[in-house]
Amino acid sequence: xLGKTAGGLYWMFRYLERAENTARLVDAGFRIALTHSSVAAxxxxxxxxxxxxxxxxxxxxxxxxxxxxxxxxxRDISHPYSVMSMIEAARMNARLVRTALTREVWEATNECCxxxxxxxxxxxxxxxxxxxxxxxxxxxxxxxxALHGTMLRNDxxxxxxxxxxxxxxxxxxxxxxxxxxxxxxxxxxxxxxLDNVQWETILRSVSAATAYRQxxxxxxxxxxxxxxxIFSRQLPRSLIFSRxxxxxxxxxxxxxxxxxxxxxxxxxxxxxxxxxxxxxxxFDHGLHEFLQDFIQENNTLGARIEQDYRFNG
Amino acid sequence: xxxxxxxxxxxxxxxxxxxxxxxxYGAWLDGEDVQRLHxxxxxxxxxxxxxxxxxxxxxxxxxxxxxxxxxxxxxxITAREWDRLVKGIDQRVRALNAFLHDIxxxxxxxxxxxxxxxxxxxNEAYLxxxxxxxxxxDIYTHIxxxxxxxxxxxxxxxxxxxxxxxxxxxYMLENRETMLQLFxxxxxxxxxxxxxxxxxxxxxxxxxxxxxxxxxxPVVAVLTPGIHNSAYYEHSFLADQMGVELVEGHDLRVVxxxxxxxxxxxxxPIDVLYRRVDDAFLDPLTFNPKSMLGxxxxxxxxRAGGITIANAPxxxxxxxxxxxxxxxxxxxxxxxxxxxxxxxxxxxxxxxGSLAYVLExxxxxxxxxxxxxxxxxxxxxxxxxKSELAAFEAKLRAKPGNYxxxxxxxxxxxxxxxxxxxxxxxxxxxxxxxxxxxxIDVTPGGLTRVALREGSLVVNSSQGGGTKDTxxxxx
Numbered sequence: 001x002l003g004k005t006a007g008g009l010y011w012m013f014r015y016l017e018r019a020e021n022t023a024r025l026v027d028a029g030f031r032i033a034l035t036h037s038s039v040a041a042x043x044x045x046x047x048x049x050x051x052x053x054x055x056x057x058x059x060x061x062x063x064x065x066x067x068x069x070x071x072x073x074x075r076d077i078s079h080p081y082s083v084m085s086m087i088e089a090a091r092m093n094a095r096l097v098r099t100a101l102t103r104e105v106w107e108a109t110n111e112c113c114x115x116x117x118x119x120x121x122x123x124x125x126x127x128x129x130x131x132x133x134x135x136x137x138x139x140x141x142x143x144x145x146a147l148h149g150t151m152l153r154n155d156x157x158x159x160x161x162x163x164x165x166x167x168x169x170x171x172x173x174x175x176x177x178x179x180x181x182x183x184x185x186x187x188x189x190x191x192x193x194l195d196n197v198q199w200e201t202i203l204r205s206v207s208a209a210t211a212y213r214q215x216x217x218x219x220x221x222x223x224x225x226x227x228x229x230i231f232s233r234q235l236p237r238s239l240i241f242s243r244x245x246x247x248x249x250x251x252x253x254x255x256x257x258x259x260x261x262x263x264x265x266x267x268x269x270x271x272x273x274x275x276x277x278x279x280x281x282x283f284d285h286g287l288h289e290f291l292q293d294f295i296q297e298n299n300t301l302g303a304r305i306e307q308d309y310r311f312n313g
Numbered sequence: 314x315x316x317x318x319x320x321x322x323x324x325x326x327x328x329x330x331x332x333x334x335x336x337x338y339g340a341w342l343d344g345e346d347v348q349r350l351h352x353x354x355x356x357x358x359x360x361x362x363x364x365x366x367x368x369x370x371x372x373x374x375x376x377x378x379x380x381x382x383x384x385x386x387x388x389x390i391t392a393r394e395w396d397r398l399v400k401g402i403d404q405r406v407r408a409l410n411a412f413l414h415d416i417x418x419x420x421x422x423x424x425x426x427x428x429x430x431x432x433x434x435x436n437e438a439y440l441x442x443x444x445x446x447x448x449x450x451d452i453y454t455h456i457x458x459x460x461x462x463x464x465x466x467x468x469x470x471x472x473x474x475x476x477x478x479x480x481x482x483x484y485m486l487e488n489r490e491t492m493l494q495l496f497x498x499x500x501x502x503x504x505x506x507x508x509x510x511x512x513x514x515x516x517x518x519x520x521x522x523x524x525x526x527x528x529x530x531p532v533v534a535v536l537t538p539g540i541h542n543s544a545y546y547e548h549s550f551l552a553d554q555m556g557v558e559l560v561e562g563h564d565l566r567v568v569x570x571x572x573x574x575x576x577x578x579x580x581x582p583i584d585v586l587y588r589r590v591d592d593a594f595l596d597p598l599t600f601n602p603k604s605m606l607g608x609x610x611x612x613x614x615x616r617a618g619g620i621t622i623a624n625a626p627x628x629x630x631x632x633x634x635x636x637x638x639x640x641x642x643x644x645x646x647x648x649x650x651x652x653x654x655x656x657x658x659x660x661x662x663x664x665x666g667s668l669a670y671v672l673e674x675x676x677x678x679x680x681x682x683x684x685x686x687x688x689x690x691x692x693x694x695x696x697x698x699k700s701e702l703a704a705f706e707a708k709l710r711a712k713p714g715n716y717x718x719x720x721x722x723x724x725x726x727x728x729x730x731x732x733x734x735x736x737x738x739x740x741x742x743x744x745x746x747x748x749x750x751x752x753i754d755v756t757p758g759g760l761t762r763v764a765l766r767e768g769s770l771v772v773n774s775s776q777g778g779g780t781k782d783t784x785x786x787x788x
C-alpha cells in the first residue's frame with residue numbers, strides 16, 4: 001500500500017471519529033443546558049474547552065450560548081474542527097484513498113457528507129438539534145457499518161482502526177482532563193457522590209451513562225468514574241481499550257509486513273506501563289498530570305506511526 | 314438551421330418508422346410512461362451523486378465537483394455497423410503506432426514526400442527526446458479514443474484521434490452500470506454486448522507492455538495529477554477497477570535505476586505507468602522544470618528500459634489537428650490500403666488557398682485551433698454572431714497556421730428524454746481502444762456524447778454536453 005494511502009486512511013478515520021465525538025459533546029451539553037439552565041453557560045464553555053478550541057471560539061463569538069456553541073461546533077465551516085468541516089475533510093481523504101475503500105465505504109462516506117450538508121446547511125434551532133445530532137450519529141454509524149461489513153481485514157483496515165483509536169484515546173483523555181477537578185478527592189471526597197450535572201456530562205460525552213450504571217450501579221463516584229473511563233477493558237471508549245486496539249492493529253501490521261517498527265515497540269512499552277497501573281496510582285500521581293502524560297504519549301505514538309509507515313515521505 | 318438541413322436520426326431514420334436497431338427498445342418504450350422515465354432519470358442523478366461520479370470544473374471555486382448530465386435513452390448500434398467500425402478503427406490505430414515509430418526513427422513518410430517536413434519539425438508535440446527510442450513492442454499509444462460522427466445510415470467520419478490521454482472511459486462503464494440498475498428488464502430483453510471487461514483488458518494490455526526487466530506479474534500504477542484534476546474521478550476509478558495503485562508525482566522517485574513508489578513497507582518499483590499527466594509535466598529534469606506533477610528522472614529510466622510509460626511521451630504528434638488532415642495518406646502509407654474510415658474534409662489555414670476559402674465561407678464552417686481540445690477556442694460558424702465571426706476572422710488572419718476548418722457536419726441525432734418527452738439531439742461517439750503486444754481490442758460500446766441544447770452541435774461536457782449509454786447489439 002502507498003504510504004500516502006495509509007496516511008489518508010488514518011486521517012479519514014481520525015476526522016470521522018472526531019466529528020462523532022464532537023457531536024456527542026454537543027449532545028451532552030444540550031442535555032445539561034435543557035435541565036440545568038443556571039449552569040448552562042459554564043457547561044457550554046467547558047465543552048468548547050474539551051475540544052481545545054476556546055481561542056478560535058472567542059474570535060467568533062462573545063458568549064457561550066447554546067446557539068453560538070452549537071453553531072461553532074457543528075456547522076461553522078470556517079472552523080476546521082466543526083463537524084461539517086471534519087466530515088468534508090474525511091470525504092476529501094476518502095476521495096484520495098478511494099482505491100483502498102470498498103464501494104460501500106466510499107458511498108456511505110459520500111452520502112454522510114451529502115446528508116450533513118443538508119442538515120447542517122442552515123442554522124439549527126434548539127428544537128431541531130436532537131434530530132440533527134441523530135442524523136450525525138446515524139450517518140457515521142453507516143460508515144462504520146460499511147467498514148466492518150465490507151472491508152478485508154488487512155493493512156488498509158489496520159490504518160483505519162489506528163486512526164480511529166488514536167483520536168478516541170485523545171478525546172476521552174481530554175474529556176476527563178477538562179473535568180478532572182470535579183473528580184479530585186479534595187473537592188469531592190473519595191467515596192462521596194458527585195454533583196449530578198458534572199458526572200452526567202462526563203459519562204454522556206463518552207456515551208457511557210447507561211454502561212456505567214450497568215457496571216457500577218446508579219451511585220456515581222469520582223474514583224469509579226475515572227477508573228471506568230481509564231481502565232475498563234469493556235468500555236470501547238476507555239483509554240486502556242483504545243490503547244489495546246492500537247496495539248493489536250500495530251501487531252497485525254508487524255506480522256503482515258514481517259517488519260517490526262519503532263512505533264510498535266513504543267506502543268508495547270507504554271501499554272505495559274498502563275496495564276501495571278491502578279486507579280490509586282493515578283490519583284497519587286495526580287489525575288491531571290497522568291492525563292497530560294497520556295495525551296503526550298498518544299501524540300508521540302501517532303507521530304511515530306506516521307513516520308514508520310511513510311505517510312508523508 | 315434545423316429547418317434547412319436534413320439530420321439523420323438514429324432511432325427514427327428518415328421519418329418513415331423506427332430503424333431496426335431500435336425496434337425492440339422502441340417496443341419497450343411504447344409501453345412506458347414518460348412520467349416514470351422522468352422519475353427514473355432523477356434516480357440516475359442521485360445514483361451518480363452517491364457514487365461521486367463527478368468532474369471538476371476549473372475556474373469555478375464554488376461548485377468544483379459537477380455531474381455530467383446523463384440521458385436515459387440509449388444509443389444503439391447493430392453488430393454489422395459495429396464490425397465495420399472496428400475494422401476501420403483497427404486499421405487507423407495500427408497506422409497511428411506505425412506513424413509514431415517512423416516519425417521518431419527514419420521518417421520514411423517525410424522522405425517519401427507524403428507529409429511536409431515542417432509539420433513535424435515545427436511541432437511542439439514532437440519530442441526530440443523520443444528520437445531513436447523504441448518502446449516495448451513498438452507501441453506508443455496503448456490507449457486510444459477515436460471520435461466518430463455519423464451523418465447517415467452508412468456515413469461515419471473520424472472527427473479526431475485521441476492518442477495522448479483519451480478520457481471518458483469511466484463514463485462508458487458507469488453509464489452501463491446505471492442503466493443496469495435503472496432498467497434491468499431491458500438487458501434481459503435485448504442482447505447488448507458487455508463493456509464491463511474493459512478494466513481487466515486494460516490491466517492485461519498494460520502488463521503485456523511491461524519492459525523486459527519486469528517480474529512475471531508486472532506492477533502497474535495509474536499516475537494522476539491529483540485530486541483537483543478535472544478527471545480525478547476517472548483516474549481513481551480506473552486504478553480501483555484494475556486493482557492497481559493510484560499514484561501522484563510525490564509518491565514516486567528513482568531508486569536503483571527504477572521508478573519506485575513509496576509504500577508503507579518501503580519503495581516498490583513500478584513496471585508500467587499509465588500516466589494521466591501531460592508530457593510537459595512528466596519529468597521536470599527533461600521537460601517543464603517547474604512541474605510538481607511528474608517524477609524527476611523518469612525519462613532517463615524510460616529510455617534505459619526501466620519502465621513503460623503509457624501512452625508514450627510524444628504521442629501527441631499523432632493526434633494534432635494539423636496531422637489529422639493527413640490521416641488518409643498516413644493510413645495508406647503504413648497499411649498499404651485505403652483508409653476504411655473517412656476523414657472530415659479539412660482546410661489547413663496555413664495554406665493560402667485554403668485560408669482564402671475559409672475566410673470567404675466562415676459562417677458555414679467550424680474552425681478549430683490546431684492544438685486545442687475540449688471544445689474551447691473553436692468557432693461554430695452557423696451558430697456565431699456577426700461580431701463573433703469578425704473577431705475570429707481577425708484571429709485567423711493573425712495566425713492562420715494555428716487553425717484548421719471543416720464543413721459543418723449534419724451530425725446524426727438520437728432522442729433524449731426532454732421535458733415534453735423524447736426529442737432529438739446531436740451526438741458523437743468515442744469508442745475506446747487498447748493496444749498491446751497481444752493485439753488491438755476495441756470495447757463494444759463507447760462514450761456517446763450528446764449536445765443537450767436543442768440544435769447545438771457542441772457535445773463537449775465542458776460546453777453543456779451530456780452522455781448516453783452506448784449499446785452494441787449481439788449478432
